[in-house]
Amino acid sequence: MRKISVLNFFLCFVLSIGINHAQDSTLTYSFSLLASGANNKTPYWLQSNQYGAIPPYGSSISGQYGIYKIYNPGNPRLFQWSAGAQLITNVSKSSSVFFTDLYVAGKAGPLEISIGQRKGSMGITDSTLTSGSLAISENARPYPKIQISTPNFVNIIPLNDIISFKFSYSDGLLGSAAINYGNVSQVPNTYMHQKSLYLRLGGSRHRLSLYAGFNHQAMWGGEEKIFTGGLKTLEAYKYVILGKPWADSRVGNHFGTIDVAAEWRGNTWNVFLYRQSIYEDGSLAKLTNIADGLNGLRFKRKHIDEKDLSFKLNTVLVEFIYTKEQGGSTFDFDKGIFGRDNYFNHYVYAQGWSYKGRALGTPLIGPQNMYRDNIARDSSNFTANNRIIAFHLGLKASWNKVDLLFKGTFSQNFGTYDFPFPSALSQTSLLIRAERPISIWNRSLLSISLAADIGKLYTNNSALTIGWRKIGFLR
Numbered sequence: 001m002r003k004i005s006v007l008n009f010f011l012c013f014v015l016s017i018g019i020n021h022a023q024d025s026t027l028t029y030s031f032s033l034l035a036s037g038a039n040n041k042t043p044y045w046l047q048s049n050q051y052g053a054i055p056p057y058g059s060s061i062s063g064q065y066g067i068y069k070i071y072n073p074g075n076p077r078l079f080q081w082s083a084g085a086q087l088i089t090n091v092s093k094s095s096s097v098f099f100t101d102l103y104v105a106g107k108a109g110p111l112e113i114s115i116g117q118r119k120g121s122m123g124i125t126d127s128t129l130t131s132g133s134l135a136i137s138e139n140a141r142p143y144p145k146i147q148i149s150t151p152n153f154v155n156i157i158p159l160n161d162i163i164s165f166k167f168s169y170s171d172g173l174l175g176s177a178a179i180n181y182g183n184v185s186q187v188p189n190t191y192m193h194q195k196s197l198y199l200r201l202g203g204s205r206h207r208l209s210l211y212a213g214f215n216h217q218a219m220w221g222g223e224e225k226i227f228t229g230g231l232k233t234l235e236a237y238k239y240v241i242l243g244k245p246w247a248d249s250r251v252g253n254h255f256g257t258i259d260v261a262a263e264w265r266g267n268t269w270n271v272f273l274y275r276q277s278i279y280e281d282g283s284l285a286k287l288t289n290i291a292d293g294l295n296g297l298r299f300k301r302k303h304i305d306e307k308d309l310s311f312k313l314n315t316v317l318v319e320f321i322y323t324k325e326q327g328g329s330t331f332d333f334d335k336g337i338f339g340r341d342n343y344f345n346h347y348v349y350a351q352g353w354s355y356k357g358r359a360l361g362t363p364l365i366g367p368q369n370m371y372r373d374n375i376a377r378d379s380s381n382f383t384a385n386n387r388i389i390a391f392h393l394g395l396k397a398s399w400n401k402v403d404l405l406f407k408g409t410f411s412q413n414f415g416t417y418d419f420p421f422p423s424a425l426s427q428t429s430l431l432i433r434a435e436r437p438i439s440i441w442n443r444s445l446l447s448i449s450l451a452a453d454i455g456k457l458y459t460n461n462s463a464l465t466i467g468w469r470k471i472g473f474l475r
Contacts, residue, residue, distance in 0.1 A: 030066040030086075032469030041370075043451035043461045045407050045431035048363035049132050051100045051119055052141035052356055053088045056370070058463075060092035066101065067474075081106040084118070100142055110154045117142040122168075122196060122215045124259040124274045126298050129317040129394025131409060132362040134276050134294050135215055135257045136194070140358040143192060145172025153200050161203025166213075169195045174219065178350040179226055180380045187222025190349065193240050193252075194218075198259070211261040211274075216243070217360075219349060220252030226348060253346040255280055255353055255361065257293070265302070272298040278323070280341050288327040289341060294362070295320045309400045317394035321364060321411075324387045329417055340417040343386040352382025359383070364390055364411060372459055376419050385421075385457065387414040405433040413457050427455035435467075444470040 036046065038058040047054040054062055066086035086101040103116030121127075122136035132139055147170035156163045172192040179185055198213030218240045223230040231239060231246060238244070239251040261274035276294040277284060284290065301314045328339035344353040344365045353360050357367055365386045368377045377384040390411035397404040409429045415421040435447035447467040454460055 026070050026072045026082075027474040028068045028070060028472065029474055030064070030068075030469070030471040032064045032467060034060075034062045034064075034465055034467040036060050036062070036463050036465040038461060038463035040459050040461045041453075043431070043453050043463050044363070044370075044429035044458060045409070046449070046451045046463055046465065049130075049138040051138055052358050053090075053100060055090045055092040055094065055096065057093040058461075060090055062091075063087075063089040064100075064469075065089075068101075071107065079106065079108050086119075098141070102144075107151075110150045110152065112147075112149055112151055114145075114147045114149070117144045118147075122194070122217070123257050123276050123294075124198070124211055124213070124261045125276065125294065125296060126272065126274075126317050126394070129298075129315060129396065129405075129407065130296065131294070131319050131321060131364060131390065131392040133257075134278055134321075135217055135255050135361050137359070137361055137363065139363040140355040140360050143172045143174055143355055145170045145192065145194075147194075153198075153203075155203075161205065162201070164200045164203065166198045166200070167196060174221075174355060177221070179222070179348060180350050181347050182226035183228060184222070184225050187225055190219060190221035192217060192219055193237070195241075207265050209263045209265075211263070212259070214256060214258045216254070216256040218243070218252040218254045219346075219353070223251060250281065253349055253353065255343075258284070268302055270300045270302055272296070272300065278343070280343065281327070286327075288339065289325045291325045292323050293321075304398065311397065311399040313395065313397045315394070315396040317392075319390075319392040319394075321362065321388065321390040321392065323365070324389060324414060326387065326417065342416060342418070344383050345381040345386065345416070350380055350382070354382050364388055364409070371457055375421070375425075375457070376415070378419060381416075383416075384419060385413050385415050385425075387416060387420075388412065402434050402436040405431070405435075407431040411457070425456040427453070427457040429453050429455075429458075441470055442472075444468060 036059055041058055042054060042056045047056050053064060064086060068084040069082050071080050071082050083104040084101045088098055088100055090096045101118055103114055103118040105112055105114035119142055121133045121138050123133035125133050147168060149168035150166050153164040153166045155161050156165060174190045174192055176186060176188050177190040179187060194217045196215035198211060200209055200211050202209035220236060220240045223236045224232050236251050239246055243250055243254060256279055257276040259276050264271040274296045278292045296319045298317045304314055323343055326341040330339045344359060346352050359365055365383050367382060368384045371384060375384055388411050390409060392409045395406040411427045413425040413427060431451045433447055433449040435445050437443050438446045449465040452462040
């Protein structure tokens with residue numbers, strides 16, 4: 001533990017060498033230190049949607065050190081390359097050192113190929129204040145993958161952004177997995193297949209933009225070992241891509257969302273309205289889980305004057321999350337009624353919809369070790385609570401050179417269909433953060449945060465954190 005603590009400060013010193021303002025550079029750096037004092041576990045909004053970087057065990061010292069080669073938007077060359085690495089060092093009850101980002105990428109025009117693990121999420125949503133995308137959020141560590149994509153929307157009509165598209169296709173490695181059902185108790189390799197396609201009508205020059213699209217993810221692997229006469233790897237991959245059934249069940253653990261959104265660009269505020277609908281095993285096609293999804297409404301100030309030191313509310317986000325329906329309470333194979341979708345759990349893969357112990361999708365459906373000890377649980381499942389109703393509020397404001405951030409989430413939690421809670425458990429999680437520039441190393445940033453969990457789902461947690469970070473360019 002002491003060695004990692006020393007490493008935190010040593011890396012800060014090394015990265016500070018040669019730092020200056022080279023605004024024409026494409027080599028950037030970022031590093032930060034965060035010291036947290038907690039009375040119990042790390043509060044929900046300190047550890048969630050942080051790519052697994054913040055330990056869940058309470059008091060800690062966390063260091064994050066990144067260096068990135070970014071694309072040069074002013075470079076006329078067709079081919080460019082980029083790369084990135086971010087190292088995480090944590091000192092807590094269970095210390096750790098790992099990478100979140102570690103990738104190399106290249107692009108030809110709008111098309112990019114990326115290899116390695118890289119931060120990102122999937123689905124139409126707000127990017128900074130959201131409770132988290134339902135399918136792939138910013139909650140878990142990135143997993144290594146190969147991806148081909150268009151990172152930005154691409155015009156279908158040349159030189160006219162009235163209609164554009166954006167897509168991605170990737171395959172990644174999740175590692176070994178414990179098996180709940182089948183001929184073996186573990187398989188050495190599991191994989192993640194992912195693809196998405198989104199369309200936009202109306203571009204940046206228009207008042208109104210409309211969005212629609214989908215994302216599809218599937219965790220799979222080991223079918224030949226798990227099932228008698230199971231599909232070999234290449235054949236199983238074909239079934240995974242198409243979502244094709246085998247032996248009356250789809251190959252792998254599938255999860256995705258169908259998204260629609262609208263954005264209005266006003267004179268003072270931009271208004272963004274979005275909806276993510278869950279599809280998993282066919283319930284959405286029959287409209288039996290149509291109520292389940294994420295709904296968001298965001299108001300964002302269009303122009304922020306940094307010279308104006310008065311209090312300004314810059315962003316307001318309200319979200320409503322509902323996952324209680326899950327196709328209904330009935331699962332009858334003979335009658336073709338397939339309810340009880342059991343989001344984020346899976347009858348084959350014990351880890352469910354998770355990676356490195358954290359939910360791949362919304363952190364509101366969390367691992368069992370986050371919950372109070374008196375909550376009934378099944379060790380073969382990832383989560384003991386996937387039927388929720390939640391209201392989420394996010395705010396960003398500024399005052400006298402201080403940036404303010406607030407996140408507050410209230411949820412009613414009902415357990416699962418198989419293990420329902422005797423009554424709904426209420427939970428409130430809060431975070432408030434203040435950050436301002438300081439004159440150290442030519443303008444770094446100092447922050448202070450207060451976070452708390454109050455309710456019956458998690459233990460009552462509270463924490464005070466002090467953070468320091470620096471970002472910039474390297475020559």
